[in-house]
Amino acid sequence: MLPRWLKVTARLLGSMLVTLLGLLALTFFIGRMLPVDPVVSIIGEQADQSTYNMVYHQLGLDKPLPVQFFVYVRAMLTGDFGNALFTGHRVADDLSRVFPATIELATFAIAIGVGAGVPLGMLAAVFRGSAIDHVARIIGLLGYSSPTFWLGLMGLIIFYAMLGLVGGPGQLDVSYIDIVQPHTGFILVDSLLEGETDVFWNALSHIILPASILGYGSMAYISRMTRSFMLEQLSQEYVTAARVKGLSRWKVIWRHAFRNILVQLVTIVALAYAFLLEGAVLTETVFAWPGFGHYLTSGLLAGDMNAVLACVLIIGTIFIALNLLADVLYRLLDPRTR
């Protein structure tokens, strides 16, 4: 008899692999419906017919579609995304260079989202119908409805251009660039490792605004979900029973109700992290943040399909993986699903 967790994981992994294959088929299809002839984009309009035929053959375009798809899948699985024409490097190298910046930003943002969203949602549930509940609802609604890139722009205008409280676009001021050697790729961590506190504070002043704005979106989501999870728990009989037993109100909320929503919260935070990656594309463009979102939009504007499709594929894979993680965690940690 296999252990339960192994069976659950195996089944979910199987379903993930099918979705991943579909994802590959989708990016393959997008790449093939390109109105631009990939051969012409390599050799130019002037080349003669024999050169055209040669490149056509080299790209494998004369093979049947299923074979082309197989070749494509094999290349993608081995991390060979081709070359990015607009940077002149391999896409895989580019991505590993830009990804730490995005992870740093997204992690900072999710910390803000969880740190503010969970308490807000708890308070809204405990004091249901009170002023704080309404305030939480309005904050959430505005978070859902605002274009994040606009919030970023207004943040830059107010806190950078007008008040000068925070650093401007980019990860660092120009004078601080290239002081710190990349160890982990995360500037906040690297600067502390080297003891360059100036660089650390400068980096912090640059990350705080984009991270807050990204984090606001996930805060709206997390607080709304926390509220509904808490309301569900607070209506249960065990809460009344614990109160009757003489436990204080906050003890019941903290020790019993909150502990019971932890599993659901972990799932929600994993999903919120995935959605941060989507928000990062626009936020990074506004803040000229040298992460993958910035890379993706630069590739788009340069019409570089290799870079764009690699980004789409990687985000899709991260999405699927985080969904899977949330699913597995939920099934393993929640005793009711046994």
Place this chain on the structure above:
Amino acid sequence: MSQAASSAAGLRAWLTAEATQSARQARLQRLYFSWLRLRGNPLAMLGCVILCLLVVVAIFAPLIAPYGLDDQNLAARLSPPGGAHWFGTDDLGRDIFSRIVLGSRITLMIACLVAVIAAPIGLLVGTTSGYCGGWVDIVLMRVNDIFLSFPGLILALGFVAALGPGIRNAVIAIALTAWPPIARLARAETLTIRSSDYVAATRLQGASGLRVILRHIMPMCIPSVIVRITLNMAGIILTAAGLGFLGLGAQPPMPEWGAMLSVGRQNLSAWWLSAAPGLAILMTSLAFNLFGDGLRDVLDPRAE
């Protein structure tokens, strides 16, 4: 006057009568009671009022806008909000208020076009999947899952990259990302309808599967699809604005709100370039969210 009042009272009596004479009266009564409940929700009404205003503004845009779309006044470029230009002027001296008013047409047009394209696709896929079951269901829902496993904006970016920038391609790309939730909903509805007696009766009369789906199942799914679309509209508008902002949606001379914001990004010191179009986007998507939430509460009492 009194005649109008008495006929209004008569209409209300007809709409609230306990015994209905016709199916149409019963249907209209249900709509009327839904409307009464919606009217009791102030936030939903606020959203409704904003949306109605937006539609009016869009219809009469050329009459409302004090300046023309491309009236340039280079002497007054980048002038701050004031008497002559309520929301200021942009980098070419064009009146921002006029451009926002005229831009409401583009935003509403994108939203409507996406709904018109995505809803039928979603309905057809969802009802077919639910009605046929078996391997058709498995394949269609797998495809659906793949689309759903993507964040909307990223997938739209991928499609726009392949199709090329422009407002038409942006609409197609957004529509391609908007149908999966509708399909999933329509499938769930179909599963509950499929085994009902009237569907069995229609089939016994010799109706083909296609006819059953098109004439007898799809109409039943339409109300919930409308609610779903309204709820998704805010996201659609934000995605369209994001594409415009990145320079992949509506192209610059067009007064699309997102594209106007990308001009604001190049002139951070002129805050009014960014403030007004962004507020317009925020108001529109907020209105759709408020109205959609209210609509869901009215039509689906199970939801909290």
